[in-house]
Structure formats: C-alpha cells, structure tokens
Amino acid sequence: MMDPSQYEKLERHVLSENVMNQFSYPRPHPHVKGQALISNAREHYFQIPSNGTRGCIRCGAVYSVYESGKAVKPEVCVYHSKRKPNQGQQYRCCGGNYNAKPCRTAPQHVSEEFDLSNMTGFLLTKDNTSVTGQEAYALDTEMIYTECGREVACLTIVNTKCEVVYETMILPENPIVDYNTEFSKLTSSDFAGVTTTLKDVHKKLLTLWGPNTILIGHGLESDLIKLKVIHDKVVDTLVLYPHKRGFPFMNSLQYLKDTYLPQCTYEGSSKKCSEDAIAAMKLVKRKINGPSRKIVQYNLIG
Ligand SMILES: [Zn+2]
Numbered sequence: 001m002m003d004p005s006q007y008e009k010l011e012r013h014v015l016s017e018n019v020m021n022q023f024s025y026p027r028p029h030p031h032v033k034g035q036a037l038i039s040n041a042r043e044h045y046f047q048i049p050s051n052g053t054r055g056c057i058r059c060g061a062v063y064s065v066y067e068s069g070k071a072v073k074p075e076v077c078v079y080h081s082k083r084k085p086n087q088g089q090q091y092r093c094c095g096g097n098y099n100a101k102p103c104r105t106a107p108q109h110v111s112e113e114f115d116l117s118n119m120t121g122f123l124l125t126k127d128n129t130s131v132t133g134q135e136a137y138a139l140d141t142e143m144i145y146t147e148c149g150r151e152v153a154c155l156t157i158v159n160t161k162c163e164v165v166y167e168t169m170i171l172p173e174n175p176i177v178d179y180n181t182e183f184s185k186l187t188s189s190d191f192a193g194v195t196t197t198l199k200d201v202h203k204k205l206l207t208l209w210g211p212n213t214i215l216i217g218h219g220l221e222s223d224l225i226k227l228k229v230i231h232d233k234v235v236d237t238l239v240l241y242p243h244k245r246g247f248p249f250m251n252s253l254q255y256l257k258d259t260y261l262p263q264c265t266y267e268g269s270s271k272k273c274s275e276d277a278i279a280a281m282k283l284v285k286r287k288i289n290g291p292s293r294k295i296v297q298y299n300l301i302g
C-alpha cells in the first residue's frame, strides 16, 4: 500500500475530463459498454481503413492491400526514422539535411488502422470491484506493426518503489510485419513461445487496477488505447512537464530523462519498456515532492 500522503499529492495532478479529451484519452461511451470514445484524435490515429489501399506511415507511399490488410506485394520501404526537420536543420536519425535521402530500409511498408467508430473490447477499470485500494502504478508499452496497423507487444508496470510488478510480452492479434526494432528494441526472438494475448492481460489488470488506482505514463493515452483500457485517474508526464512553447508542442520522454534524471541508471530493467515506466514514475515523484529551485537550476545548466 502506498503512503496516503503521497497518494493525496499525486491525486492533485490527475487529469480532468477536459484535459483527458484534449489529449485523446479513451473515454467510456455513454451507452455502449466496452466501447471507447476518443476526442481530438491526432493525425496518426485517424487513418481509417479504406478500400484496398493504405498509406505508409513511415515513407508516405500508398500501397495495395487485401481485405485483411496484408500488402498485396511487399514493397521495400525507405524512410527517415525521425521527423522531417525544418529547413536549415538536420534529421535527428542520420544528421542529413532537409533534402537528404532516406537513411533506413525495411522489407515492407507499415500502416496505422484506427477505426474511431468501432473502438470496442475495452476494459473499464472503474467497474472493477475487486481492487479498491489507493495505489499508483507507472506503465509503458512498446508497439510493433502488424498487417492491421500498430499493436501492443509488451507491457511493463512498476509500483511507486519502481519495482516491476508485471511485465509481459503480448501476442498481437494479427500477423507481424515489422518489429519496429529501432524504437521497440524488440526482435522476432522476443516472441518465441509467447502465448499471452491481450485478453489474458486484461484478466491480470483486473487484479491490479481499480477505480482508485492512479496510472502514470508519458503520453499514456496511446498505451491505454492500444491496451484497450478505459481508466479515469491518470497522471501524464507530458502534462506535468509542459513544453516551453506550450501545447501542442510536447517534450519527449528522452528529453525529460536527460534533463531531470541524468544520473538515473534503471537497475534491473531488462527492456526499454521497463526503463521508460521507471522514468515516468521517477519524474512524477520528483514533481510531487517538489525539488528545490536550486536543483532545477543545476539540472538545466548541467
Ligand atoms: Zn534519416
């Protein structure tokens, strides 16, 4: 059980309904159980499946697919793994200039399917009567690409002591087309013998999360959407550490780690997933326990 005074401090940072909607958190449909509504879906969320074609979210190519989403003829995908820089600046993936040739090659294109009108199969944690305690957990997931878009492939949950309480690989529903290794750090060998499905994960989550649980993450809405979980009490480090230019600019977790947790070593974390969950927990604790001004200034200079 977490310290009640810590829970109380944390609760002050729980996102309001308005902010949750602004950040596209999945919210419960008023009439349909298990269905989520997502407001203000940002660009990468709203590519709705269209007849026979998809747009690659890495290189922009339009390619043909069967009804299942499988590419008719796999085509090599060449792309930059980081966003296009402004003129005069460099790509963060390869250091190339604005017009530089793509630096990465993958065997096929990948897409994101996201049918906002059909967000079903969501777990509503507020209905869970078996977990009622005041507890907080940080979580992180990694995504891979399947024939039907991005799916969650692993999940790590840590408690307020940054101890891993649940970590699992998740077998995607659809055939994998790209392990997204550069970002997920996952490869085919990570999936050897994996049989855990998202349904199994939901069963486990019902033993951990209830209506009073506070969930912590960085851009947690995307983890919750892919995990198909609707949860009311969330603290998001994107909101807790706003970008100096204001919304919609947002700080990356890497930037926050480098700036505020430069000494952090993430003992015992085996995957990037657990490292990022621990980082989110540490960033939140740092904020609610109010570091002195001196430390903040030191970090900014150092
Ligand atoms: Zn590049």
Ligand SMILES: [Zn+2]
Binding pocket: 056, 057, 058, 059, 060, 061, 076, 077, 078, 079, 108, 109, 110
């Ligand atoms: Zn592509």
